[in-house]
Amino acid sequence: MAASLLVRVHRNVPFSAVLERASAVVSQVLNFVAVPGLVYRLPPARRGLSLEGHQIIDVNFPGAYIQFQEIDASLVNFHSFSSPVPNESARLLLACEASGRRPASEVLVVALAGAAAELVNGSIDDGGHHWLDKDEYGPQELIQSLRLSDKPRDFDAAVELVYRRQAVHLRHPVRRP
Numbered sequence: 001m002a003a004s005l006l007v008r009v010h011r012n013v014p015f016s017a018v019l020e021r022a023s024a025v026v027s028q029v030l031n032f033v034a035v036p037g038l039v040y041r042l043p044p045a046r047r048g049l050s051l052e053g054h055q056i057i058d059v060n061f062p063g064a065y066i067q068f069q070e071i072d073a074s075l076v077n078f079h080s081f082s083s084p085v086p087n088e089s090a091r092l093l094l095a096c097e098a099s100g101r102r103p104a105s106e107v108l109v110v111a112l113a114g115a116a117a118e119l120v121n122g123s124i125d126d127g128g129h130h131w132l133d134k135d136e137y138g139p140q141e142l143i144q145s146l147r148l149s150d151k152p153r154d155f156d157a158a159v160e161l162v163y164r165r166q167a168v169h170l171r172h173p174v175r176r177p
Helices: 013-029 103-120 141-146 155-166 167-173
Strands: 004-009 038-041 066-067 076-083 092-097
Touching: 004 013, 004 103, 013 038, 013 103, 013 141, 013 155, 066 103, 066 167, 076 103, 103 141, 103 155
Parallel strands: none
Antiparallel strands: 004 092, 038 066, 066 076, 076 092
């Protein structure tokens, strides 16, 4: 199963604002200025739609596949859905799933979830304790816990370092050749 985070959405924001803020979060977490741009495409069933302009993230948001430009293993599935909660009306959740299942896609999940949570004034749900050893936390807690303090030599090295800082990898170390 792909690593994922859920963001509780308390107010609507433009998709473009999330992408812009996510780029800044990537730079902040990696402690690296020259990060690749973000590109997106719509799921096959939604290709006739457009996310240009001020498409709002709400219950009608068509979802998107987002990745770092020219980095194939960085794919993230980004979509919203309503989830009924006992004793509450339906709530809107935003899912960020590391479809690329590689370090770059997992770092991008962190950036998108952190950016979205900041903008929608929401919390982040991490039921699998993948990033932190908690079920729920705020965006700054996630960003600061994974942020690199030293400047990495390049983007790939930075991604690998952040990837290894995740709670799941501390519990079950990754062995790479």
